[in-house]
Structures are given as structure tokens and as C-alpha cells.
Amino acid sequence: MxxxxxxxxxxxxVLALILVVSCMTCLNSxxxxxxxxxxxxxxxxxxxxxxxxxxxxxxxxxxxxxALIAKxxxxxxxxxxxxxxxxxxxxxxxxxxxxxxxxxxxxVLEGESTGRDGWVVMEALK
Numbered sequence: 001m002x003x004x005x006x007x008x009x010x011x012x013x014v015l016a017l018i019l020v021v022s023c024m025t026c027l028n029s030x031x032x033x034x035x036x037x038x039x040x041x042x043x044x045x046x047x048x049x050x051x052x053x054x055x056x057x058x059x060x061x062x063x064x065x066x067a068l069i070a071k072x073x074x075x076x077x078x079x080x081x082x083x084x085x086x087x088x089x090x091x092x093x094x095x096x097x098x099x100x101x102x103x104x105x106x107x108v109l110e111g112e113s114t115g116r117d118g119w120v121v122m123e124a125l126k
Contacts, residue, residue: 038098044125045124054113088112
């Protein structure tokens with residue numbers, strides 16, 4: 001009977017060690033960040049357009065969204081002319097630096113607008 005207890009004890013210890021090693025491996029592996037996660041480096045692309053619009057503040061984001069929904073192209077041009085919205089080419093690399101519902105604050109990492117920040121819709125991050 002003592003021999004059976006010893007084998008069962010050894011098997012239990014081995015299984016416990018396997019469980020501990022498995023848990024440590026799971027804890028050490030990090031999931032791949034999504035393009036919209038804060039800290040992720042992403043590229044901008046939206047609806048096949050050659051340029052992606054970036055809003056300089058959450059207020060201009062709301063104004064631009066309303067202009068686009070209303071198809072108010074003159075209102076959109078006014079936002080661009082006032083510097084409240086700017087554009088970068090499709091495929092521009094950005095860093096996600098903040099998050100609000102449905103939108104992300106980004107910093108442009110390349111091109112003429114390098115270093116500028118602003119807000120884009122989440123779906124523009126690839």
C-alpha cells in the first residue's frame with residue numbers, strides 16, 4: 001500500500017509541476033496588439049480613399065463627422081482651411097496614443113505631418 005501511495009504522490013507532483021510551467025508560459029506570452037490599441041504602431045487607411053482625414057481635437061472630430069454625414073463639403077473645406085482637420089496619404093504610419101469611444105488619438109510617424117497628432121475613427125487603423 002505504501003508503494004502505491006508513493007507512486008501516486010510522485011505522479012501528483014509531476015502533474016503539479018507541469019501545471020505550474022504551463023501557467024507561467026501563459027502569463028509570459030503577450031497577445032498581439034490590435035491596430036487600435038494604445039501603444040500600437042498602425043497604418044491609416046479608410047474606405048479606399050487616397051487620403052485619411054485627421055481631426056486636431058475631439059470637437060473638430062465631431063464637427064467633421066457631422067459635415068461628412070450631412071455631405072456638407074463646404075463645411076468640411078472650412079474645417080480644413082481653419083486647420084482643424086488635416087489629411088495624410090493612405091498607408092501613413094502612426095502611433096496610437098489615446099482612446100475614446102469609437103475614435104483614437106494618433107501621432108503621425110512619417111511624411112510631411114510627422115510629429116502631428118489628432119483623432120481618427122478606429123476603423124481607419126490597420
